[in-house]
Amino acid sequence: MNAIMTLPTEAQMYKAIVQRDARMEGVFFVAVKTTGIFCRPGCKAKTPKRENVEFFATSAEAQAAGYRACRRCHPLELSGATPVWLNDLFQRIKDDPNRRWTNGDLELLGLSPTRVRRWFQEQYQMTFHAYLRTQRIGLAVDRLRSGEDVTSTAFGSGFESLSGFRDSLRKWVGETPTSAKQTEPIFTTRILTPLGPMLAAGGDSGLCLLEFADRKMLAKQFQRISRLFQQPILVGSHEILNQTARQIQQYFQGERTSFTLTLRMDGTSFQTAVWQHLLAIPYGQTASYRQLAERLKNPTAARAVGRANGDNRFAIVVPCHRVVRSDGHLCGYAGGLWRKKWLLNWERQHTNSTGQIPLPLGPP
Known part of the structure; x- marks a missing residue:
């Protein structure tokens, strides 16, 4: 449709x-x-x-x-797609993920180190060199968890010594090589959408976070989930991230109205209760903060519901965008109010269950 x-x-x-x-x-x-x-x-x-x-x-x-x-802004590509000027660099990283890159190496490719650093900070919430290090550590942890011995993993991951490998693991994973075999890292990746790139984080136990990459305080959000789950966050791939990307793509194609992802919804008992009620708001419909408070049998807790709504770590999947004020007006969406309007319009235009009039899309 x-x-x-x-x-x-x-x-x-x-x-x-x-x-x-x-x-x-x-x-x-x-x-x-x-x-x-x-x-x-x-x-x-x-x-x-x-x-x-x-x-x-x-x-x-x-x-x-x-x-x-336009050949300059490429409007047929999803917003946040890797720019043409970075394609060669990404291909080289893919071909040799263990290579140590210097600013001089970037300059030899005709790239400005400052421009590269800025792009990675905007898109991954980390510098280019931090991206390379966490990716390299992520690949090494995968090798250890699959049963490879420490020495083979260290030298096969581009480390020049076992001591350097141990030091890097302690810094980025908080574990020794032996104990890292049992660790469960949280992997993070980007997912492109029509509303801009999202960052997803998850691992064996499920999805931990899904947010738009330009959300303010996102770096602190990553720090919080690392502390909450006591797990390191590394750049890498995982089946839960692949599932998330597929289901988000289906949502934006109008083919999916709910999600079947394993979510790590750890929080206070009140927060998790609010998040469960968010999941119960039907696609294409809205509920007010007051209505959610009443459903929680705590009608005076509308403000607390709003705070728990803001603490939701799963944009779109746990649909906090479907919560509005009692008078029907929109407020309080960390991804930007314009995105909230867009998402509500999109859902209302892809469902036959409501006759509500689409909201006007004004400026942010």
Whole structure:
């Protein structure tokens, strides 16, 4: 089913492209009549005159109107996709994950170390070199857990000495090589969506976190879950992350209305009760903080429900975006209020269970 999204006003959209507001990614696309090209809201190209642009809810609509995709901002790709200028670097990392990269190595590839560092901090909440180290440690832990001996793992993972391997494990995993065989790390990866990249974290016991990568305080959220579960967080792959990526993709294709993921919903008894009630809000519908408090048989706890809602670690999957004020107005979404509006509109347009009018998508 094709989405018919409610757009902001044309004045709001033109203001967004003037300001190159990347927060409006996924909300609309802008097409330039004089060039025949359509772009993302945050495109760095020269801002066109107001009379020369028109707006579309989807890239498919822009293409149907005869416009070509911009080669600078690549509007046909999901927001947050690896930029073209980084493709060669990622391929080299994939081919040799144990290689130690220096700033000089990056410069030889024509890359600015500062630009590379900034991209990894924005997308992974860590520097490029921290990304490489945690990935290398993650691969080493996998080898130890599969039964490989310590010496083979150390040298096979690119370490020059056993002592250096032990020191790295103690720093990043908090374990010796022998005890690391029994450790259960939390792995993290990026998931691309029409509303921007998300960061997922999980392991053998289930998914620990799923949040939009640009959420404020996300780095502290990772620190909290590491302390909560007493497990190191490493860059890597895991079946729970693969399942999450597939189900999130199905959600944004309009093919999934609920999730079947194992969630590590550890929290206080009140928090977990609130989160369970969030899971019970049907797709395409909303509930108020007061209604949730009443369902918890604590009608004066609406504010506490709001705090527990804000502590939810699983964006979209545990649908805190479906909670609104008693008067129907939207408030309080850590991923950005515009995303909350988009998600509610999307769900209402992909269900026959409600007759509610889609919410207008104003600026963040």
